[in-house]
Structures are given as C-alpha cells and as structure tokens.
Amino acid sequence: MSIIDKIKQTAKGTKGKSKEAAGKATGNRRLQAEGRAERTKADAEHAAAKAKDTARNLGQEAKGKVKEVAGAVTDNERRQAGGKADQVAARTKQRFNK
Numbered sequence: 139m140s141i142i143d144k145i146k147q148t149a150k151g152t153k154g155k156s157k158e159a160a161g162k163a164t165g166n167r168r169l170q171a172e173g174r175a176e177r178t179k180a181d182a183e184h185a186a187a188k189a190k191d192t193a194r195n196l197g198q199e200a201k202g203k204v205k206e207v208a209g210a211v212t213d214n215e216r217r218q219a220g221g222k223a224d225q226v227a228a229r230t231k232q233r234f235n236k
Contacts, residue, residue, distance in 0.1 A: 143187060150180035191235045199228035 154177030161170025202224025209218025 144184075147180050147184045147187070151177050151184070154178070154180055188235055192232065195228045195232040195235065198231075199225050202226075202228060 154173045154175070157173025157176060158170050159173070161167065161173055202221045204221070205224060206218050206221030209215065209221055
C-alpha cells in the first residue's frame, strides 16, 4: 500500500468518524449510521490492502530464499547474495506495512 493510499484510507476513516460524531451530537441517527458505515468500510479496505501487501512480501521473501539456496547449491555467491538481499527487502517492506 502506497503512502497516498494510506492517506486516502485515513481521510475516509476520519470523515466517517466526524460524521458519526456529528450525528451523535445532533441526535441524527441516520448521519451517525452513515458515519459508522464509512469508517467501517475504510477500516476494511485498509485491512484488505495490508493483507495484500503481506502476501506480496511473503512471496518475495520466499523467492529470495529459493535464490539463496540455489546459489549455495551451485556455488554462485552472487546469486546467493541476491537472494539474501531480496529477503531483507521483503522483511523491511513488511515492517513498514504495519
């Protein structure tokens, strides 16, 4: 998930929270329900995007491990190092995904 997507999801969630609070303050149940629905939708979209990113990062890490092992078996140090680098890159992306 890109930074721009994270900002958009946060904005949608904030908009929903604001609507919900306004509905609660004015006693407008429809506005309150609308806000809750928008916030819930934004939360679900954010969770789905995080899951997608996690799957992509795990795939990249596995691919890196395969490259590393293939390099070790064939005594190809360059391939082995590339595999390790792919794994580190995937782990780093995963840490930022949280």
